Amino acid sequence: MTVLQKKAHNPIGHLTPEDIEQLGVELDAIRQSVIDTRGADDAAYIRKVIDAQRKLELGSRAILLISMFPPAWVVGTAGLAVAKIIENMEIGHNVMHGQWDWMRDPKIHSTTWEWDNASPSEQWKHSHNELHHTYTNVIGKDNDLGYGIMRVDEDQRWVPFYTAQPLWNFVNACFFEYGIAAYDLELGKNLATKERRNDPEFRARAKVTLKKIRNQMTKDYVIHPLVSGPSFLNTLAANATANLIRNLWTHSVIMCGHFPEGVETFERKSIVGETRGEWYLRQMLGSANISGSKAMHFMTGNLSFQIEHHLFPDLPSNRYQQIAPQVQALFEKYGLTYTTGSLPRQVASAWKKVIRLSLPNNFGRKARAKVLPMLPVPTRRTVDDAAAA
Amino acid sequence: MSLTAPSTRPDRPSLRRRLVRLAERATTPLLPADYLDLFDPLRPGADLRGRIVEVHPETADAATIVIRPGADWAGHVPGQYVRIGVDVDGIRQWRAYSLTHGPRPDGFISITVKAVPGGLVSTHLVRESRPGTLVHLEQAQGEFVLPTDGGKFLFVTAGSGVTPVIGMLRNLYPVADGGVVRLARAAAYDIVVLHVAPSEPDSIFIDNLRALDAAGLIRLVARYDDEHGVLDVADLETLVPDLHERSTLACGPGGLLDALQDHHDARGLDLLTEQFRVTTLVVGEGGTVDFTGSSSGAGTTVDADGATPILDAAEAAGVLMPSGCRMGICFGCVLPLKEGAVRDLRTGAVTTATPGETEGSGVPIQTCISAAAGACVIDH
Ligand SMILES: Cc1cc2nc3c(=O)[nH]c(=O)nc-3n(C[C@H](O)[C@H](O)[C@H](O)COP(=O)(O)OP(=O)(O)OC[C@H]3O[C@@H](n4cnc5c(N)ncnc54)[C@H](O)[C@@H]3O)c2cc1C
Numbered sequence: 001m002t003v004l005q006k007k008a009h010n011p012i013g014h015l016t017p018e019d020i021e022q023l024g025v026e027l028d029a030i031r032q033s034v035i036d037t038r039g040a041d042d043a044a045y046i047r048k049v050i051d052a053q054r055k056l057e058l059g060s061r062a063i064l065l066i067s068m069f070p071p072a073w074v075v076g077t078a079g080l081a082v083a084k085i086i087e088n089m090e091i092g093h094n095v096m097h098g099q100w101d102w103m104r105d106p107k108i109h110s111t112t113w114e115w116d117n118a119s120p121s122e123q124w125k126h127s128h129n130e131l132h133h134t135y136t137n138v139i140g141k142d143n144d145l146g147y148g149i150m151r152v153d154e155d156q157r158w159v160p161f162y163t164a165q166p167l168w169n170f171v172n173a174c175f176f177e178y179g180i181a182a183y184d185l186e187l188g189k190n191l192a193t194k195e196r197r198n199d200p201e202f203r204a205r206a207k208v209t210l211k212k213i214r215n216q217m218t219k220d221y222v223i224h225p226l227v228s229g230p231s232f233l234n235t236l237a238a239n240a241t242a243n244l245i246r247n248l249w250t251h252s253v254i255m256c257g258h259f260p261e262g263v264e265t266f267e268r269k270s271i272v273g274e275t276r277g278e279w280y281l282r283q284m285l286g287s288a289n290i291s292g293s294k295a296m297h298f299m300t301g302n303l304s305f306q307i308e309h310h311l312f313p314d315l316p317s318n319r320y321q322q323i324a325p326q327v328q329a330l331f332e333k334y335g336l337t338y339t340t341g342s343l344p345r346q347v348a349s350a351w352k353k354v355i356r357l358s359l360p361n362n363f364g365r366k367a368r369a370k371v372l373p374m375l376p377v378p379t380r381r382t383v384d385d386a387a388a389a
Numbered sequence: 390m391s392l393t394a395p396s397t398r399p400d401r402p403s404l405r406r407r408l409v410r411l412a413e414r415a416t417t418p419l420l421p422a423d424y425l426d427l428f429d430p431l432r433p434g435a436d437l438r439g440r441i442v443e444v445h446p447e448t449a450d451a452a453t454i455v456i457r458p459g460a461d462w463a464g465h466v467p468g469q470y471v472r473i474g475v476d477v478d479g480i481r482q483w484r485a486y487s488l489t490h491g492p493r494p495d496g497f498i499s500i501t502v503k504a505v506p507g508g509l510v511s512t513h514l515v516r517e518s519r520p521g522t523l524v525h526l527e528q529a530q531g532e533f534v535l536p537t538d539g540g541k542f543l544f545v546t547a548g549s550g551v552t553p554v555i556g557m558l559r560n561l562y563p564v565a566d567g568g569v570v571r572l573a574r575a576a577a578y579d580i581v582v583l584h585v586a587p588s589e590p591d592s593i594f595i596d597n598l599r600a601l602d603a604a605g606l607i608r609l610v611a612r613y614d615d616e617h618g619v620l621d622v623a624d625l626e627t628l629v630p631d632l633h634e635r636s637t638l639a640c641g642p643g644g645l646l647d648a649l650q651d652h653h654d655a656r657g658l659d660l661l662t663e664q665f666r667v668t669t670l671v672v673g674e675g676g677t678v679d680f681t682g683s684s685s686g687a688g689t690t691v692d693a694d695g696a697t698p699i700l701d702a703a704e705a706a707g708v709l710m711p712s713g714c715r716m717g718i719c720f721g722c723v724l725p726l727k728e729g730a731v732r733d734l735r736t737g738a739v740t741t742a743t744p745g746e747t748e749g750s751g752v753p754i755q756t757c758i759s760a761a762a763g764a765c766v767i768d769h
C-alpha cells in the first residue's frame with residue numbers, strides 16, 4: 001500500500017467534510033448505545049472469563065506436575081497455551097485498555113492490571129494505548145507499522161536490512177513477548193547513542209522490564225519445573241511450548257490487524273488538526289477484521305473486530321461483535337471498504353506484504369506509472385490538489 | 390559472670406514465609422490470593438468481603454440483609470456502621486449502613502436498608518439483592534455507641550434512623566424463643582425511645598420497639614406525622630418529662646438533628662447525633678482537576694463542574710479514587726490538594742492551597758463533598 005494521500009484513486013475522495021463529520025456523529029451514537037446499556041451482564045461476562053481462565057491455568061499447571069506422561073504433557077501444554085492466550089488477549093489487552101474501568105473494581109482496572117507477558121503493563125499502555133491507538137497507521141508516528149524492524153508500507157524507505165525481514169518477522173513471532181518488551185522500551189532508538197543509553201529514565205524503565213522478564217522466566221522455567229520434580233524437563237519444555245504457541249498466535253492475530261492488503265496508511269502531516277470524524281475515518285481505513293467462528297473471535301480477544309476496537313478502544317470487548325453489523329452498514333453507506341477475511345487469508349496477506357516489501361518498491365518490475373501528486377484529504381485542500389481536481 | 394551476646398545466626402526467613410514467597414513466584418504477575426479468591430473469597434487474609442445469606446422485608450420499602458462476613462471481620466459495637474461495596478448495574482458503589490444487631494452467635498452481621506426514592510444502592514439492596522451475592526466490606530466504624538456503664542438515655546430516631554438504635558437495643562435486650570431475655574448488664578440502663586416516622590406502616594422495627602415497651606424494658610413514644618403532625622422539638626419536654634436527666638442519642642434527617650442541637654444547646658443537655666445524609670447547599674464554579682503524584686490516575690485531567698463532587702467527576706473520567714461513605718463523614722476519600730480551590734458542597738466553605746504558602750504535602754480535602762472552585766491540582 002501507499003499512504004492514502006498519494007494514491008491514484010483516493011478511497012475517501014468522494015466524501016465531503018460534512019460527510020465525515022456526519023459519520024463521526026453516527027459512530028458516536030453507536031458508542032453511546034453501548035455505554036447506555038453497559039451493565040451487570042457485561043460485568044458478569046468478564047468475571048466469568050477471568051474465573052475460567054484462572055481455573056484453566058491452575059488445572060493445566062496441575063496436570064503438568066506429571067508431565068513425564070505424554071498424555072499429561074499434551075493436555076497440560078494445550079491448556080496452558082490457551083490460558084495464556086486468553087490472559088493476554090481477551091483479558092489483559094482489553095483490561096489495560098480501560099474497557100472494564102467503568103466497573104470501578106480495583107481488581108479489574110487498567111491502572112492495576114499486570115499481565116502474563118514480558119512487557120510491564122505500564123510501558124505497554126504507553127506504547128500501545130497512547131501511541132498506536134492515537135496515531136494508528138500514520139507513517140513515522142505509529143511504530144506498530146513494522147515495529148521498527150520491518151518495512152510494511154511502500155512509503156517506508158527501503159534499506160538493505162529489510163531484505164531479511166521475513167526472517168526478522170518469523171523470529172519476532174516466536175519471541176513475540178520479548179519483541180513487544182523491546183519495542184515498548186524503544187530499544188532500537190534508546191540503544192543507538194551513548195547519551196540515550198545512559199538516560200536515567202530509560203535505565204529505570206529497562207530495569208523494570210528486566211525484573212518483569214526475570215520473574216516471568218523464573219515462574220515458567222524454574223519454579224514450576226522444580227515443583228514437578230521428576231517431570232522437571234518435561235514441564236520446562238511444556239511451558240516453553242505454551243509460550244511459543246501463545247507468541248505465534250498473538251503475533252498472527254496482531255499482524256492481521258493492520259498489515260493485510262486493503263489497509264490504508266497515512267501521511268504524518270495529514271493528521272494535523274484532525275477532527276473527531278477524521279480520526280474515526282482513519283481508524284476505519286487503517287484496520288482490518290478477521291472473520292470466523294465465535295471461538296476464534298474469543299481467542300483473538302475480539303481483536304478480530306479490529307475495526308470496531310480501533311473505533312472504540314475502551315468499549316467492552318464482548319460488545320464488538322454486537323455492533324459490527326451497524327459499523328459495517330456505515331462503511332457501506334459512506335462507500336468505504338470494510339476490510340475483512342478469514343484468519344488464514346489475512347495471515348497470508350500480511351506475510352505476502354512482509355516478503356514483497358523486503359525488496360525495494362519496484363524491484364524486478366517495470367517502473368510503475370508515475371504516482372500522482374498527493375490526492376487530497378478533502379478537508380485540507382492544497383493549491384496542488386485544487387489544480388489536480 | 391561475663392555476659393556474652395548470644396550467637397546469632399543470620400536471620401533465616403521462616404518456613405511459612407518461604408512458602409509464601411515460593412507461591413508468589415509461581416503465580417507472578419498475579420498473587421496467590423488471586424487464585425485462592427476463586428475458591429474461598431471469605432478466607433482469612435483475603436480482602437474483607439461478605440456473602441449475603443438472607444434478605445427479608447421489614448416494610449414495603451425496607452429490608453434487612455444478613456451477611457456472613459469474611460474471616461477477618463473484627464467485630465463491632467452496636468450503633469456502629471459498616472461500609473459496604475455493592476455492584477449495581479455492574480458498577481461498584483460504596484455506602485454506609487448501620488449494623489442492626491449486636492454481635493450475633495452465628496457470627497453474621499445485618500443491616501437494614503430503606504429504599505430512598507431514586508436511590509441507587511438502597512433500591513438495589515432492598516429489591517434486587519439475593520442470597521449468595523458477594524459484597525465488599527470494610528471494618529465497622531463510628532462513634533454513635535452507648536456508654537458501657539449504663540445511665541438514662543433518650544433515643545430520638547426518625548425514619549431509617551432507627552437502625553443504629555435497634556442494634557443497641559437488641560444487644561441490651563436480646564429476644565429468645567421464650568421472649569425478651571433480661572440481662573444483668575441491661576439493668577443499668579433506663580431508655581426512652583422517641584420514634585418519629587411519616588406513618589405507622591412506614592416504621593421499620595416498630596414491632597420490636599413495641600415488644601420492648603410491652604415488656605417494660607424501654608418506654609416507647611411513637612409519633613407519626615400523619616397522626617400527630619410533624620414533631621416540634623419544643624414538645625420534647627412534654628413527651629419526655631425527665632428529659633433533663635437523660636443523655637440524648639439522635640439519628641435522623643439533618644433538619645431534625647439541627648433543631649435538636651439548638652434545643653439541647655440552649656438547655657445545656659448532652660446530645661450525640663448520627664446523620665445519614667448531607668445536604669447540598671452551595672454550588673461552586675467548577676474547573677479542571679489535575680491529578681499528579683504516583684498513583685495510577687496520575688497525569689489525568691478531569692473537567693469538574695461546580696455542583697459535582699471531585700470524587701464523582703474523577704471516577705466518571707476513569708480515575709480510581711479512594712472513597713468510602715461518599716457523604717463526607719468517613720474521610721476515606723481524603724487526598725491532598727496541592728494547588729487551587731475547592732468548595733465544600735455542604736457548607737459552601739472554600740478551601741485553598743497555594744504552592745509555597747501551604748504545607749508542602751498539600752491540604753487534605755474530602756473529594757466526595759468538595760467541588761472544584763477553579764483549577765485544582767490533587768496529589769494522588
Ligand atoms: C453512618 C451512616 C449510616 C447509615 N445507615 C443507614 C441505615 O442503617 N439504613 C439506611 O437505609 N441508610 C443508611 N445510611 C444511608 C445510606 O448510606 C445511603 O446514603 C442511602 O441508602 C441512600 O443511598 P442510595 O445509593 O440509595 O442513594 P443515592 O443514589 O446516593 O441518592 C439518591 C437520592 O437520594 C437522596 N438520599 C441520599 N441519601 C439519603 C438518605 N439517607 N435519606 C433520604 N434520601 C437520601 C439523595 O440526595 C439523592 O437525591 C447511612 C449513612 C451513613 C453515613
Ligand code: FES
Pocket residue numbers: 711712713714715716717718719720721722723755756757758
Ligand atoms: S468518602 Fe467519606 S469523606 Fe468522602
